[in-house]
Amino acid sequence: MACHLRFENPDVNMLLSHIETQLDHMVISALIEAALRLLPPDDTPEGRLEAKERMQRKMExxxxxxxxxxxxxxxxxxxxxxxxxxxxxxxxxxxxxxxxxxxxxxxxxxxxxxxxxxxxxxxxxxxxxxxxxxxxxxxxxxxxxxxxxxxxxxxxxxxxxxxxxxxxxxxxxxxxxxxxxxxxxxxxxxx
Known part of the structure; x- marks a missing residue:
């Protein structure tokens, strides 16, 4: 479902409204993050900067x-x-x-x-x-x-x-x- 909804920039609550699961919210968030990586990269300067900042926050x-x-x-x-x-x-x-x-x-x-x-x-x-x-x-x-x-x-x-x-x-x-x-x-x- 995360892959299916990836074009709508889903969050945990959006995904939970479409599925019934006992998974921890952190696991659901990780699944969404993985699904979003399947999107084509935003190759604009703003998109590259946003991707860099997102990666920095993830590493921190x-x-x-x-x-x-x-x-x-x-x-x-x-x-x-x-x-x-x-x-x-x-x-x-x-x-x-x-x-x-x-x-x-x-x-x-x-x-x-x-x-x-x-x-x-x-x-x-x-x-x-x-x-x-x-x-x-x-x-x-x-x-x-x-x-x-x-x-x-x-x-x-x-x-x-x-x-x-x-x-x-x-x-x-x-x-x-x-x-x-x-x-x-x-x-x-x-x-």
Whole structure:
């Protein structure tokens, strides 16, 4: 439906008026954003500027969510290096989290976590292939790890040895419960 309505510049409420769903509003918003990317680009100077500003806002929101996730894991007491800390140590591979000691997440041994402030679609071959290549590099260099999606993911969207997929909420719940800590997430305010 998001693809069908993309020419009308839909928002979440417009889409909800056409469908019945239990999906979270953030997931619906991500679906609308994906559908809008199917529109031909506005190649006017104003259109290019608007696209650039939209991408900048998206990157800022993603960074805030990533920082909030990493801070929550660190708050639980796990010893880790952030991506920027790894870069300061001149490490070659720099996932969002590199655990000092591997951590078990839902029975899966994880040396690292890569956070994605999105929904993991396998139907987007460019992004899925790019993510898979990045995650396989981490796995081959650092050992098994996890990709954590803020909004969830399609089953079997990334199938590769040593790479496990989780939703943000389940990882935070699991990591907090392992240490018997309050798992109420601390989210960054996203405009």
């Amino acid at each position: 929101r993603a960074h805030l969510q990533e920082v909030a996730f990493v801070d929550q894991v660190r708050k639980f007491g796990y010893q880790l290096l952030t991506e920027s800390e790894q870069k300061n140590h001149h490490l070659r591979s720099t996932p969002d989290i590199r655990f000092i000691q591997p951590v078990s997440i839902n029975g899966q041994l994880c040396h690292w976590i890569e956070f994605k402030n999105s929904f993991g679609f396998k139907s987007n071959p460019f992004i899925a292939a790019k993510n898979k290549k990045q995650l396989q590099r981490y796995s081959s260099e650092l050992g098994s790890g996890a990709v954590v999606y803020k909004l969830g993911f399609e089953i079997d969207h990334i199938v590769a040895p040593g790479i496990h997929s989780f939703r943000e909420e389940e990882v935070l719940d699991f990591l907090g419960q392992q240490l018997n800590i309050d798992t109420t997430p601390v989210y960054a305010h996203v405009p």
